Amino acid sequence: MKIVYTDVLVIGGGLAGLRTAVGVKQRGFDTIVLSLVPAKRSHSAAAQGGMQASLGHSAMGAGDNEDVHFEDTVKGSDWGADQRVARMFTHVAPKAVRELAGWGVPWNRVSQGEREAVINAERVVITESAKAHGLITARDFGGTRKWRTCYTSDGTGHAMLFALGDQSIAHGIPVMERMEALALIHEGGRCYGAVVRNLVTGELSAFLARATTIATGGYGRIYKVSTNAVICEGTGTAIALETGVAELGNMEAVQFHPTAIVPAGILTTEGCRGDGGILRDVKGHRFMPDYEREKRELASRDVVSRRMTEHMRKGLAVQSPYGDHLWLDITVLGREHVHKNLREVTDICRYFLGMDPAEDWIPVRPTQHYSMGGIRTDHRGESTTLKGLFACGEAACWDMHGFNRLGGNSVAETVVAGMIVSEFIADFCAGSESDINLSTGLVREFVEREQAGLDGLLNSSNGESASAIRSRMEEIMIEQVGIFRTGSELESAVEELEQLLERSRRLSVRNRVPGANPELVAAYRLPKMLKLALCAALGARQRTESRGAHYREDFPQRNDRDWLNRSITTWPSAEATLPRLDYESIEVGDMELPPGFRGYGTRDHIDHPHSDQRHRQIEQILKAVDPNDRYARQAALMPFEHLLPEKYRPRSQRLEIKT
Amino acid sequence: MSSPSPGRTLVFKILRHNPQDPTSEPHVARFELEEYEGMTLFIALNEIRERFAPDLQFDFVCRAGICGSCGMVINGRPGLACRTLTSTLAPEITLAPLPVFKLIADLSVDTGEWMRGMSERLETWIHEQTPVDLHAVEERMEPELAEAIYELDRCIECGCCIAACGTARMREDFVGAVGLNKIARFRLDPRDARDDGDFYDLIGDDDGVFGCMSLLGCHDICPKELPLQTQIAFLRRKMVRVS
Numbered sequence: 001m002k003i004v005y006t007d008v009l010v011i012g013g014g015l016a017g018l019r020t021a022v023g024v025k026q027r028g029f030d031t032i033v034l035s036l037v038p039a040k041r042s043h044s045a046a047a048q049g050g051m052q053a054s055l056g057h058s059a060m061g062a063g064d065n066e067d068v069h070f071e072d073t074v075k076g077s078d079w080g081a082d083q084r085v086a087r088m089f090t091h092v093a094p095k096a097v098r099e100l101a102g103w104g105v106p107w108n109r110v111s112q113g114e115r116e117a118v119i120n121a122e123r124v125v126i127t128e129s130a131k132a133h134g135l136i137t138a139r140d141f142g143g144t145r146k147w148r149t150c151y152t153s154d155g156t157g158h159a160m161l162f163a164l165g166d167q168s169i170a171h172g173i174p175v176m177e178r179m180e181a182l183a184l185i186h187e188g189g190r191c192y193g194a195v196v197r198n199l200v201t202g203e204l205s206a207f208l209a210r211a212t213t214i215a216t217g218g219y220g221r222i223y224k225v226s227t228n229a230v231i232c233e234g235t236g237t238a239i240a241l242e243t244g245v246a247e248l249g250n251m252e253a254v255q256f257h258p259t260a261i262v263p264a265g266i267l268t269t270e271g272c273r274g275d276g277g278i279l280r281d282v283k284g285h286r287f288m289p290d291y292e293r294e295k296r297e298l299a300s301r302d303v304v305s306r307r308m309t310e311h312m313r314k315g316l317a318v319q320s321p322y323g324d325h326l327w328l329d330i331t332v333l334g335r336e337h338v339h340k341n342l343r344e345v346t347d348i349c350r351y352f353l354g355m356d357p358a359e360d361w362i363p364v365r366p367t368q369h370y371s372m373g374g375i376r377t378d379h380r381g382e383s384t385t386l387k388g389l390f391a392c393g394e395a396a397c398w399d400m401h402g403f404n405r406l407g408g409n410s411v412a413e414t415v416v417a418g419m420i421v422s423e424f425i426a427d428f429c430a431g432s433e434s435d436i437n438l439s440t441g442l443v444r445e446f447v448e449r450e451q452a453g454l455d456g457l458l459n460s461s462n463g464e465s466a467s468a469i470r471s472r473m474e475e476i477m478i479e480q481v482g483i484f485r486t487g488s489e490l491e492s493a494v495e496e497l498e499q500l501l502e503r504s505r506r507l508s509v510r511n512r513v514p515g516a517n518p519e520l521v522a523a524y525r526l527p528k529m530l531k532l533a534l535c536a537a538l539g540a541r542q543r544t545e546s547r548g549a550h551y552r553e554d555f556p557q558r559n560d561r562d563w564l565n566r567s568i569t570t571w572p573s574a575e576a577t578l579p580r581l582d583y584e585s586i587e588v589g590d591m592e593l594p595p596g597f598r599g600y601g602t603r604d605h606i607d608h609p610h611s612d613q614r615h616r617q618i619e620q621i622l623k624a625v626d627p628n629d630r631y632a633r634q635a636a637l638m639p640f641e642h643l644l645p646e647k648y649r650p651r652s653q654r655l656e657i658k659t
Numbered sequence: 660m661s662s663p664s665p666g667r668t669l670v671f672k673i674l675r676h677n678p679q680d681p682t683s684e685p686h687v688a689r690f691e692l693e694e695y696e697g698m699t700l701f702i703a704l705n706e707i708r709e710r711f712a713p714d715l716q717f718d719f720v721c722r723a724g725i726c727g728s729c730g731m732v733i734n735g736r737p738g739l740a741c742r743t744l745t746s747t748l749a750p751e752i753t754l755a756p757l758p759v760f761k762l763i764a765d766l767s768v769d770t771g772e773w774m775r776g777m778s779e780r781l782e783t784w785i786h787e788q789t790p791v792d793l794h795a796v797e798e799r800m801e802p803e804l805a806e807a808i809y810e811l812d813r814c815i816e817c818g819c820c821i822a823a824c825g826t827a828r829m830r831e832d833f834v835g836a837v838g839l840n841k842i843a844r845f846r847l848d849p850r851d852a853r854d855d856g857d858f859y860d861l862i863g864d865d866d867g868v869f870g871c872m873s874l875l876g877c878h879d880i881c882p883k884e885l886p887l888q889t890q891i892a893f894l895r896r897k898m899v900r901v902s
Contacts, residue, residue: 037771040774104784104812109801111802137802158815159809169784230720231720264697264699348724352723352724509713515679516764518713651794652793
């Protein structure tokens with residue numbers, strides 16, 4: 001049995017994982033990154049439109065700051081977010097952009113003087129300040145009051161990932177490619193590393209570490225149609241669940257992006273609408289203003305996706321051999337803008353649809369896009385229940401997104417969480433609590449258990465193949481655990497998924513080689529994916545309200561009285577077919593921004609009994625504070641700076657740009 | 660959307676070999692599929708694996724032409740399989756792994772190790788002059804310069820340029836267009852402290868810019884349409900001047 005020792009094991013080589021590895025390395029700890037694919041191929045590369053940070057240097061971002069970003073994020077989350085975490089995030093986001101600028105990300109810059117832009121389908125002239133010339137600029141995204149999304153054309157994730165990938169090489173961090181963690185090694189509520197399979201040779205080994213970090217992204221591929229890369233199967237989240245100790249949070253909170261192309265399901269960035277693109281129906285009518293008079297196409301993603309689906313249900317969709325869709329029209333932006341600032345979109349349309357989006361409308365429909373749910377952690381990024389296990393990025397429920405995340409906040413979260421969490425991991429590793437007292441006998445047990453599972457699959461001859469079960473799971477998720485949900489559909493989804501999980505325990509493969517074997521991989525991942533699907537479906541069935549991306553047609557109101565909480569799932573035992581579901585309440589009394597009207601549709605939610613009280617309390621508190629000192633006002637309501645690693649506590653400077 | 664003639668039967672001839680398996684001999688395997696509208700090589704290869712060859716190996720990640728995982732030789736020409744519509748090809752389609760890189764199996768090659776080696780040799784990261792003050796307003800940059808850097812930063816390290824390169828076939832340590840483009844990118848970036856003398860030390864030999872024979876296969880096939888020809892020519896002139 002091969003055992004590899006390191007200080008910090010990072011599972012996942014995308015932006016969150018790499019930034020974590022760089023962070024602990026800078027603090028003097030050894031680290032190894034495991035990745036299913038070469039790190040620069042991670043799904044982070046597919047983030048197109050940009051990352052939110054309140055620099056406030058573009059004319060349309062003037063007056064922006066952490067307070068505005070915080071408020072947008074909390075409203076976007078439909079009050080599901082941990083507000084302290086949202087504060088930590090918005091405080092550090094400008095620092096993350098600047099760090100990446102230092103590492104070479106060619107952020108687009110403010111160009112002084114007049115320029116044309118499209119806002120609400122009309123050409124307008126924006127005058128950029130000479131004072132801001134050459135500073136990092138921003139574009140508009142949904143659900144934000146300011147233009148806050150920093151970008152490099154529409155290849156932002158690519159530029160960030162390559163800069164960070166190169167930094168990890170500069171720091172001499174080993175990134176082991178084509179390596180998959182199959183199980184976490186743990187005992188007595190403490191995580192010690194993972195059992196890892198080499199996807200080329202099939203060899204198993206044990207990686208032992210003081211701290212283990214999961215940064216494996218989302219679980220979008222449990223859905224039939226997803227913008228996610230094919231590797232986004234949630235297996236990192238699943239191995240945490242399978243410990244029976246680590247908790248997952250809000251697994252039913254799944255985001256659908258309004259504009260993926262039909263039929264391939266490939267994303268076209270929110271930047272299309274942020275830059276002025278509009279949505280049209282079969283008649284060519286621009287319908288979003290009919291539903292959302294104020295925010296129109298730039299309402300938050302959950303709202304736009306629901307409105308689009310609602311509109312298609314009225315028979316106003318375009319019918320195609322691949323199902324119904326609507327049109328995304330960016331021809332209004334003009335050829336030069338489309339070909340320069342929406343380049344990836346142009347390429348995607350050219351190669352997958354054979355058309356030029358500067359000339360023709362793009363066929364789009366809402367498609368699974370993002371997993372708000374994940375491994376539940378505290379504000380330090382450590383699992384709430386499994387010591388020594390950390391998680392960050394999309395794999396985590398940290399929880400800054402609550403039930404809906406804003407566009408541009410996820411790619412920002414990857415690096416911001418990596419910065420913050422790596423400091424806490426380093427602190428943990430510096431202390432004696434990270435000491436490992438573990439018998440190699442226990443390690444052997446974990447490795448042998450995984451080996452036995454694989455041997456079972458390779459030797460069994462009368463089991464089912466994984467692919468039919470997997471397809472059925474994907475269908476159930478998209479049809480019954482999708483944008484619009486009802487109790488009866490969710491009931492039947494849970495029931496059938498449970499049967500599929502039982503069937504998935506009796507699989508066999510045609511290809512019986514122990515080494516590189518895509519069929520074997522699909523077979524051993526399937527039960528993991530089904531467990532995540534069950535967490536999402538059960539969480540959705542039990543949550544009899546609508547919040548953010550979780551929309552129950554039979555319970556259309558947000559219900560703060562009964563449901564201002566986080567769904568917490570754990571997996572009770574290896575034989576179990578259903579997760580255990582608990583709830584973690586979100587305290588109104590601690591909130592800087594108590595629940596209120598989110599600004600979409602009409603005001604219609606059930607108040608929390610303490611909401612009014614907290615609103616009054618806040619008024620009282622603020623009376624005693626200087627109205628011109630926004631830092632003091634914030635600190636009086638909900639102090640958070642002490643929660644940050646010391647190096648990130650200073651305030652971020654910005655130039656005050658006059659509008 | 661493209662509309663191929665209906666009902667074409669596609670014949671795939673795939674070069675197969677698994678070096679992990681001592682009994683494996685390189686051979687061409689033949690598969691037939693009914694084509695349908697919108698079919699890409701990503702869809703076709705998955706269908707072949709599902710129906711006929713569960714052990715067939717290939718790499719896809721984003722399946723959107725963004726990540727560069729699926730470089731392979733398509734009818735003799737390196738390209739990204741995921742965004743290649745079968746309707747753009749004749750009904751007989753030959754697929755082979757990218758040459759030069761270490762073969763993992765079938766259509767899967769190890770570009771990761773090669774690219775990391777190249778990055779380590781050429782130090783493809785910003786050599787900071789002074790560490791950034793994270794709390795202060797960022798350094799300014801001319802908007803046009805940022806765009807010019809992004810233009811070269813768009814490389815996805817798919818390896819197609821290496822597979823299409825005559826020198827890379829003959830010279831094991833040649834850094835290729837991917838490496839030279841990176842040097843051009845960092846040379847353009849004022850945040851990088853290195854000067855032409857430093858870059859000369861990295862690429863001023865036959866494994867670097869002087870190894871290029873100007874066949875320009877790289878430029879012709881680059882899936883991101885990077886201006887490789889002009890960048891290599893420009894670098895060569897600069898490096899001659901330094902030498």
